Amino acid sequence: MTGKTCLVTGGAGFLGSHICEQLLAKGNKVIAIDNFITGAAKNIEHLKANADFSLIEHDITKYIDVPGEVNAIFHFASPASPIDYLELPIQTLKVGALGTHNAIGLALAKGASFILASTSEVYGDPLVHPQPESYWGNVNPIGPRGVYDEAKRFAEAMVMAYHREHGVDTHIVRIFNTYGPRMRGFDGRVVPAFICQALNGESITVFGEGQQTRSFCYVLDLVAGIIKLADSDIHEPVNIGNPSERTILDFAQKILELTKSDSEIIYKPLPVDDPKIRQPDITKAKSLLGWEPQVSLEDGLNKTIEYFKLNPSSATRPASLHS
Numbered sequence: 001m002t003g004k005t006c007l008v009t010g011g012a013g014f015l016g017s018h019i020c021e022q023l024l025a026k027g028n029k030v031i032a033i034d035n036f037i038t039g040a041a042k043n044i045e046h047l048k049a050n051a052d053f054s055l056i057e058h059d060i061t062k063y064i065d066v067p068g069e070v071n072a073i074f075h076f077a078s079p080a081s082p083i084d085y086l087e088l089p090i091q092t093l094k095v096g097a098l099g100t101h102n103a104i105g106l107a108l109a110k111g112a113s114f115i116l117a118s119t120s121e122v123y124g125d126p127l128v129h130p131q132p133e134s135y136w137g138n139v140n141p142i143g144p145r146g147v148y149d150e151a152k153r154f155a156e157a158m159v160m161a162y163h164r165e166h167g168v169d170t171h172i173v174r175i176f177n178t179y180g181p182r183m184r185g186f187d188g189r190v191v192p193a194f195i196c197q198a199l200n201g202e203s204i205t206v207f208g209e210g211q212q213t214r215s216f217c218y219v220l221d222l223v224a225g226i227i228k229l230a231d232s233d234i235h236e237p238v239n240i241g242n243p244s245e246r247t248i249l250d251f252a253q254k255i256l257e258l259t260k261s262d263s264e265i266i267y268k269p270l271p272v273d274d275p276k277i278r279q280p281d282i283t284k285a286k287s288l289l290g291w292e293p294q295v296s297l298e299d300g301l302n303k304t305i306e307y308f309k310l311n312p313s314s315a316t317r318p319a320s321l322h323s
């Protein structure tokens with residue numbers, strides 16, 4: 001993708017800001033939209049001097065008309081960590097439903113292509129392992145995670161309807177656990193939580209017995225896959241993630257080793273509906289996009305640890321999102 005005008009909802013978020021940066025580096029113009037409920041101005045501060053970058057502060061759950069040409073829309077606005085969507089359940093549902101409707105309506109009006117940030121959460125607590133795109137999932141619609149999972153499932157249905165009904169050039173990326181610089185230290189996700197606890201000399205909080213598994217992808221690998229998918233003619237969902245799977249306990253030990261921390265591991269109750277296993281089947285991404293992750297867990301984690309060391313304010317516990 002080059003020479004296009006791209007609009008990125010959630011452009012000041014963790015993933016959104018990396019997408020903006022990579023699209024600019026490839027010679028595109030970028031318009032970021034963010035309402036800053038979970039995004040942060042500092043994530044895009046370094047892009048503001050670039051004449052090809054602009055920012056609209058707006059809540060995408062409300063109608064918006066963007067003047068001028070738009071060729072591609074990346075819909076990445078959403079609270080995306082368990083703590084965020086427990087604290088912002090209605091906003092999470094609204095941005096998945098109303099926000100997706102507004103963003104894809106804009107794509108239709110502008111003749112732009114559209115890519116939806118979907119999630120491995122559409123598979124819920126999976127009964128099939130690893131998870132291929134053909135698996136329909138095992139989601140509890142009324143549990144605390146349901147606000148995120150069902151919003152994203154609805155968003156996928158909306159995107160496919162706009163593709164089938166209006167012929168919009170749509171794409172759906174199912175994103176598996178991703179980590180890297182610009183995550184918020186205490187957004188509840190395991191990577192920033194463990195790194196910040198280790199750096200601050202706090203206990204590492206392993207939930208349950210730590211036998212649940214996850215597969216972690218470095219953010220720049222993920223963004224490379226997303227841009228390939230946005231450039232493709234694939235309209236069905238594609239998993240993007242790193243299939244290298246490990247238990248959360250093993251992961252805690254890896255973080256202790258890399259941070260050279262002597263924090264102790266303590267055990268806390270497992271959150272409701274916490275998936276027991278998760279690993280992407282990336283056969284489709286490999287064969288159709290020629291994509292697979294390149295960055296090892298150790299290299300990616302070292303870059304992320306470095307980020308939190310250089311940005312100590314990101315590694316301190318914030319007040320509530322509502323305050």
Ligand code: UDP
Binds near residue numbers: 177194248
């Ligand atoms: N987890 C943990 N301690 C923490 C935060 C998370 O043990 O302080 C576990 C959590 O229960 C889950 C896994 O780490 O099994 C990944 O959690 P995360 O919130 O990062 O993402 P999820 O894949 O659950 O959406």
